Amino acid sequence: MNGRRALPDADLERMLEDIATRVEDPPAGALAAAVRARLETQSPGRTIPDVQHGWPRRRLRVVVAGVAIVAAATLALGSIPRVREAVAGWFQLRGVLIERRDTPPTAGAGARLSLGERVSLAEARRDVSFDVLLPAGRGTPDEVYVSNTPSGGRISLLYRPRSGLPPAAGSGVGLLVTEFRAGIDDRLLRKAVGAGATLEDVTVAGERGFWIQGKPHQLIFADERGQFFQDRARLAGNTLLWQRGSLTLRVESGLSKAEAVRIAESLTTRD
Amino acid sequence: MEGRPLDDDATLIDRTRQGDVAAYELLVRRYQDVAVRVAHVLCGPDEARDVAQEGFVKAWRALPRFRDGAPFRPWLLRIVANEARNTRRGAGRRARLALRAFEDRSSGGAAPSPEEAVLTAERRRLVLAALEDLAEPDREVISCRYFAGLGEAETAAVLGCRVGTVKSRLSRARARLRARLDAAGTLTSPSGRSVR
Numbered sequence: 001m002n003g004r005r006a007l008p009d010a011d012l013e014r015m016l017e018d019i020a021t022r023v024e025d026p027p028a029g030a031l032a033a034a035v036r037a038r039l040e041t042q043s044p045g046r047t048i049p050d051v052q053h054g055w056p057r058r059r060l061r062v063v064v065a066g067v068a069i070v071a072a073a074t075l076a077l078g079s080i081p082r083v084r085e086a087v088a089g090w091f092q093l094r095g096v097l098i099e100r101r102d103t104p105p106t107a108g109a110g111a112r113l114s115l116g117e118r119v120s121l122a123e124a125r126r127d128v129s130f131d132v133l134l135p136a137g138r139g140t141p142d143e144v145y146v147s148n149t150p151s152g153g154r155i156s157l158l159y160r161p162r163s164g165l166p167p168a169a170g171s172g173v174g175l176l177v178t179e180f181r182a183g184i185d186d187r188l189l190r191k192a193v194g195a196g197a198t199l200e201d202v203t204v205a206g207e208r209g210f211w212i213q214g215k216p217h218q219l220i221f222a223d224e225r226g227q228f229f230q231d232r233a234r235l236a237g238n239t240l241l242w243q244r245g246s247l248t249l250r251v252e253s254g255l256s257k258a259e260a261v262r263i264a265e266s267l268t269t270r271d
Numbered sequence: 272m273e274g275r276p277l278d279d280d281a282t283l284i285d286r287t288r289q290g291d292v293a294a295y296e297l298l299v300r301r302y303q304d305v306a307v308r309v310a311h312v313l314c315g316p317d318e319a320r321d322v323a324q325e326g327f328v329k330a331w332r333a334l335p336r337f338r339d340g341a342p343f344r345p346w347l348l349r350i351v352a353n354e355a356r357n358t359r360r361g362a363g364r365r366a367r368l369a370l371r372a373f374e375d376r377s378s379g380g381a382a383p384s385p386e387e388a389v390l391t392a393e394r395r396r397l398v399l400a401a402l403e404d405l406a407e408p409d410r411e412v413i414s415c416r417y418f419a420g421l422g423e424a425e426t427a428a429v430l431g432c433r434v435g436t437v438k439s440r441l442s443r444a445r446a447r448l449r450a451r452l453d454a455a456g457t458l459t460s461p462s463g464r465s466v467r
Binding site: 012019023024028032034036038 | 296303304306307308317394395418
């Protein structure tokens with residue numbers, strides 16, 4: 001023996017088994033819910049769909065991004081005590097929850113807003129299950145994003161700041177119009193706004209709506225299937241929120257209430 | 272076959288094929304831990320959860336091709352393993368295992384002295400480093416068998432080879448790992464007593 005000898009096989013096995021007991025997996029967490037959220041938009045056995053049959057291949061990445069947001073929302077919700085309590089009773093509801101944060105994360109324009117995948121307006125129109133509405137007289141949006149969350153899709157139209165569109169607090173964008181299928185539960189909305197932001201009833205083209213002003217807040221939604229989602233790390237400035245048919249619409253901007261309502265009422269399916 | 276329970280795999284698979292997403296969710300819950308573990312040992316902790324999720328979705332899409340009566344778990348884990356390999360290769364790096372820190376008790380129950388603990392932790396790190404250095408087939412078979420705790424048959428299913436191949440590959444992989452550790456003097460104490 002030269003002071004060292006070969007390691008017996010049994011010792012190596014024990015060492016490997018010992019390591020195995022110390023492997024710490026990332027938590028599976030809400031994996032089942034995340035998988036379910038993805039499956040509910042499809043039917044089993046369907047091969048990866050091509051462009052002719054609905055979702056283009058590019059869509060798959062959107063699906064992943066959407067689920068990541070759902071998962072992040074799950075974690076984030078669990079870590080906000082005030083919200084955690086609300087979620088228990090609210091998870092199955094259709095509705096919107098607004099969470100105000102004291103220390104808002106910095107939110108930026110476009111990609112940093114977690115709006116989904118950047119696409120052309122024409123692509124976005126194909127990707128969502130409703131007719132896209134555009135503010136009249138504002139031209140084509142500078143950036144268009146789609147997300148697969150909630151079901152039916154969500155489109156975000158972003159206009160950069162310009163004359164007549166001052167940068168909004170929080171996001172820094174000139175105008176952000178978001179459209180998706182979901183409902184608004186106004187009792188919950190009122191309860192959740194809390195201090196620092198005000199909620200005001202408004203009328204948008206004869207429909208009830210809400211004007212939220214004050215501290216940046218985070219919007220959390222539940223779609224018609226009870227899946228909830230939020231805009232991760234995204235804080236809204238002055239926000240006009242209203243429903244038009246089965247759609248929830250949101251206008252965020254640095255504009256006054258009257259100007260925001262004017263834009264909201266100008267939304268049209270025509271370019 | 273006797274009447275099968277309402278929630279056995281075959282029943283849940285049938286229900287899933289009929290469009291019952293909740294049934295598949297039960298299968299996901301049943302196998303999510305082992306799926307994440309397999310993904311973890313094959314592609315590392317950062318991607319493990321996403322890989323497992325992707326694996327479940329792909330398995331669901333492939334369910335019409337699933338052979339009736341076959342065991343679901345190895346079939347699922349193979350899909351997860353393929354996803355993990357693709358992810359790892361796509362990222363151009365090797366899997367690193369995340370180990371629990373500060374939990375360094377021997378199986379005897381007595382806590383080791385701080386010095387022993389450091390040595391042991393250091394040895395574990397060296398074993399993992401040597402393992403990462405092995406060729407991919409060696410690394411995979413050891414990871415599946417030991418770290419994911421899969422049996423030989425399941426390891427074979429996951430890696431897409433025969434059980435006999437698992438046995439021989441495992442034996443060779445262990446020998447190569449041991450040779451690397453011996454060469455580095457990693458696992459033997461100066462007195463010649465091998466140390467766990």
